[in-house]
Amino acid sequence: MSDVSGLPLIGAAALRARAAARVLRTLPTDTKDAALRTMADALVERADEVLAANAADVEAAAADGTSAAILDRLRLDAGRIAGVADALRHLVALPDPVGDVVRGSTLANGLQLRQVRVPLGVVGIVYEARPNVTVDAAGLCLKSGNAALLRGSASAHRTNTALVAVLTEAAQKAGLPEGSVELLPADRASVGELLNARGLVDVVIPRGGASLIQRVVREARVPVIETGEGNCHVYVDASADPATAEAVVLNAKTHRVSVCNSAETLLVHRDVPFLPRLLSALADAGVTLHGDAAVQAAHDAVVPATDEDWATEYLSMDLAVRVVDDLPAALDHIERWGTGHSEAIVADSARAVADFTAGVDAAAVLVNASTRFTDGGEFGFGAEIGISTQKLHARGPLGLPELTSTTYVVTGRGHTR
Amino acid sequence: MSDVSGLPLIGAAALRARAAARVLRTLPTDTKDAALRTMADALVERADEVLAANAADVEAAAADGTSAAILDRLRLDAGRIAGVADALRHLVALPDPVGDVVRGSTLANGLQLRQVRVPLGVVGIVYEARPNVTVDAAGLCLKSGNAALLRGSASAHRTNTALVAVLTEAAQKAGLPEGSVELLPADRASVGELLNARGLVDVVIPRGGASLIQRVVREARVPVIETGEGNCHVYVDASADPATAEAVVLNAKTHRVSVCNSAETLLVHRDVPFLPRLLSALADAGVTLHGDAAVQAAHDAVVPATDEDWATEYLSMDLAVRVVDDLPAALDHIERWGTGHSEAIVADSARAVADFTAGVDAAAVLVNASTRFTDGGEFGFGAEIGISTQKLHARGPLGLPELTSTTYVVTGRGHTR
Known part of the structure; x- marks a missing residue:
């Protein structure tokens, strides 16, 4: 389950995330919510660091001749940082799906059967420009008890690095384990490693255009949730x-x-x-x-x-x-x-x-x-990480319950067949 | 959605299944249950045809030096045929998951939201020796409103051909569309085509050993549900x-x-x-x-x-x-x-x-x-197509609800944003 040969770019981060996931799956909602609040506060308090990094990204992108529309997506300001911080606080108000009993019954032989929601484990997100996704994705993953492996675009890498530094420091101060949120290198090869990290990564969710989706479908050996086109x-x-x-x-x-x-x-x-x-x-x-x-x-x-x-x-x-x-x-x-x-x-x-x-x-x-x-x-799910157009696992808006799996807990008194 | 270039072995069958799936998704439970009963009866009535084909498979396998254990898995007799027919009748007694409302609410703006179970569409099953899987898989797929693309082993191909001939004739007599159950060629290449038939096949479920699972994970561009090892x-x-x-x-x-x-x-x-x-x-x-x-x-x-x-x-x-x-x-x-x-x-x-x-x-x-x-x-789900060890979509025994997806039906009165 922990073979990182062949993963020079993401192996160490994936192992930290894997270890964090074992802790995250057992944390009570209170601890996760406190961490989300601390993270939101830290983003606002340390907005200057993030904005300085963002200014460097925007300047480099402008020098590369990036279009005004893309520059606008890349650019942060105090208002946008307050917006992503509010999004984290909004997650606190949403119900924690982990531990929900999806179904339960007592079987004829007396065995007690409960299907319980559990975190997926380690969730990889591959996304393009917009840096607010870094915060949204980290928050959704943590609230649902998952460790997040984030792979953003190269053009936003300074911004994402600053954001993740603020988030992880705050998360650890609030009692979350190291590795809960990891930013991966923005190299093209890091996506390939993520898509091949069987046993380390439980699901990869690509958020981007048709070419990214096609690459993911072609290369992925880990499970994928497609957030696809809407014709x-x-x-x-x-x-x-x-x-x-x-x-x-x-x-x-x-x-x-x-x-x-x-x-x-x-x-x-x-x-x-x-x-x-x-x-x-x-x-x-x-x-x-x-x-x-x-x-x-x-x-x-x-x-x-x-x-x-x-x-x-x-x-x-x-x-x-x-x-x-x-x-x-x-x-x-x-x-x-x-x-x-x-x-x-x-x-x-x-x-x-x-x-x-x-x-x-x-x-x-x-x-x-x-x-x-x-x-x-609009559906009242409060937050989403994308809209799935695939039929397996989750179809439509991906909210917190869609970032979970289930475990059957079967309790007996020495039952045998 | 219907590009079959590059699918010489399975393209025609996949198109028939795709067309059948459009009809199957709208059929009422009564029609599907009547077809299951007709199929069960036909298997018993035409057992001689199936047993003759099976005898040829067993003879060929024995001549190839196949082990006694594998021969036993391959061999059918009147009792085993009665057993698979009973399994079909047992499906009649199980609730039809299609149309179940998974969740529903009326939103603040008056929109009515319902998440409704729908069939997956076209389900591919890749399996080894045992011919009873042919009947079990076809029955589970049909009861859940899916068309089945079956790819069994070469050693059982005469048996599977006879079984599917009996099943499809009975199914069509009972009002199911052509293409509801299709047997694919037992060539090694047909698995590869199935794993690449994006837009035609909604999910592939491999049932077999580690080498089959590894091949599926490596090659699949269609979604897969792994039924894996149990250590x-x-x-x-x-x-x-x-x-x-x-x-x-x-x-x-x-x-x-x-x-x-x-x-x-x-x-x-x-x-x-x-x-x-x-x-x-x-x-x-x-x-x-x-x-x-x-x-x-x-x-x-x-x-x-x-x-x-x-x-x-x-x-x-x-x-x-x-x-x-x-x-x-x-x-x-x-x-x-x-x-x-x-x-x-x-x-x-x-x-x-x-x-x-x-x-x-x-x-x-x-x-x-x-x-x-x-x-x-044992869990009281009545029937299963395997036990999933993956975390996405379905984990644990795969029963009828796990062979469905969902659609959100949103009903308004001219609602706009």
């Missing part, structure tokens, strides 16, 4: 209320275009009479429409759509639009092009709602509601 | 009742030596006064003892143990025995050598029980009970 659809049924359709479609597309739960394709039943008005409303809101022939016939400014449009997660003010013959045709389109993230229907027919809900295979199905609601915060 | 320990604490210790240890080791939940190492606290009697009882039962110096001192016929013994899943009447200084030393040994399957403690001290339960990281912890109880049938 999300809104289907407007023939039974849809016009005002509801307009509100939901506009919100799903335009509320925040850069996130995985925004809509990328609109499917409209051919009997919907208000298609022209819907398209005008979208165009008026600044949306570029990419449509099939029927959509082009219903509105002036429509770019002809190709298969490329059905496949694309735009993450911009673009929207693919297709007229479909019926609800099964909409389901076929979603099955062919969807990524299993969030699929919405606007309909007043209970039959249509039932058929859509049963027929769509996705993390979330939204009925007369915007795709933007697929979110741990 | 299970029994720790006898200083507070243990002598009679309980003897009963549990003997049962865990000798009840059935060839299975993953039997004990392979005995750890005994140095203050246990009855070690000589315990060792004698084991030796009298025919167990070969491999022990450290303290164990050798306590009994005549003890083979000196090496690290190899601590690491070995004997699956035989051999047992490694070690005397430990205290409970933490037992936990260290289990952390170092265990495979996370089943770990037992015999103790009368509540403190010792609590420390062991909190400190062991395994699928099952057994308190004053034999490791042999880690079993889907």
Whole structure:
């Protein structure tokens, strides 16, 4: 379980994390919560150190010609540090999943069976630019009793180093073991080692774009939870209320275009009479429409759509639009092009709602509601480490319970078979 | 989602299964149960066809010099066919997990949130000799609404072909779609294709020895549930009742030596006064003892143990025995050598029980009970497809609920953010 040959970059950190995980799994909630509070306070108190490191990262990135948008994601200020500190304090208020009894029974032979939530152990997180993930991920892992192996981007490495120094010093002052939070080198090779550290790392969660996900899937010998793309659809049924359709479609597309739960394709039943008005409303809101022939016939400014449009997660003010013959045709389109993230229907027919809900295979199905609601915060889970588009272990927002496994505890009085 | 280039051996079957999965996920329990009954009846009615094919497999295997033990696993007779048919009928009596609401709430904004169990979709099973797995796996997959892609061993391929012909004909007669159960070619390359069929196959479950598991972990780009080795320990604490210790240890080791939940190492606290009697009882039962110096001192016929013994899943009447200084030393040994399957403690001290339960990281912890109880049938789950030793998705016996995923269904009245 502890072979670190072949792991020159991460081996020592992984062993420290492994040892820390054995302690963390037995800590009471009070101790973990006290550590989260201490960590939050330390971030605010030592904000200057973090900001100095961040300024160096931002300066180096700017010198490399990094875009303004990426620089903005990288940049911290006192307000953003207060925000991540508040996020840690918010975790204190959330219930600790460790120790929850998922199911329990007394068997016919008198054996007492309890399935109890336990931490996963050592959780690896691979993520890009944004330094707030360093704090969020560390906090979520610790609250759920896991040690965190963090592998952030090279461009944020000075910032991440400063953040982890503050966090670990505070955590140890509050009684958490050394190794509870470890920052890994930002080399490309450190990801490869993390993905191969069987027996040392219990799960790796990649947070990033398609190329990172592809690499992880190709190389990983440790279990992975994919937080994938969202090519999300809104289907407007023939039974849809016009005002509801307009509100939901506009919100799903335009509320925040850069996130995985925004809509990328609109499917409209051919009997919907208000298609022209819907398209005008979208165009008026600044949306570029990419449509099939029927959509082009219903509105002036429509770019002809190709298969490329059905496949694309735009993450911009673009929207693919297709007229479909019926609800099964909409389901076929979603099955062919969807990524299993969030699929919405606007309909007043209970039959249509039932058929859509049963027929769509996705993390979330939204009925007369915007795709933007697929979110741990909106669902009331309080915090999330990402949105899983895989079917195993956890599908949808990954909150604290999704960072745990279970153990069956079987208690007898000398029972034998 | 349906790119089958690069899948010459399994592509067509995988596409049929994918299409079947879309239908299966919407079928009511009644339809699935009727199909299971029809399949069970057909197996009994057409037993002669299956037995003829099986006789050819057994003859070919015998001509190849296959061992008597393997031949016995391969061989079917009328009684064994009746047994697998009964297993299908038993599935009818189990609750259908599909549609279960795992959690539900009404959010502050009035959105209704329900997390609903749905089938995984297409489940690949890779297994060795025993042809009864063909029927068990098909039945478990169908009851949980999944299409099954079965890849059995070459030595049982005639038998499996006959079994799947009977099962699929019966299933389709009962209204299940074509592609619900597909038998894949027994070539070595078909496993590789299955492990790479991203977008077509939702999970692969290997059932077999360490070399199969290693290959799957190395090659898989689809999600995998490992059903792994069981290097299970029994720790006898200083507070243990002598009679309980003897009963549990003997049962865990000798009840059935060839299975993953039997004990392979005995750890005994140095203050246990009855070690000589315990060792004698084991030796009298025919167990070969491999022990450290303290164990050798306590009994005549003890083979000196090496690290190899601590690491070995004997699956035989051999047992490694070690005397430990205290409970933490037992936990260290289990952390170092265990495979996370089943770990037992015999103790009368509540403190010792609590420390062991909190400190062991395994699928099952057994308190004053034999490791042999880690079993889907014993746990009351009714049926299992294996015992998972991984921490993600499912840990311990894999029953019907573990063959499902979930979808969040979010219902609003035109809700937007």
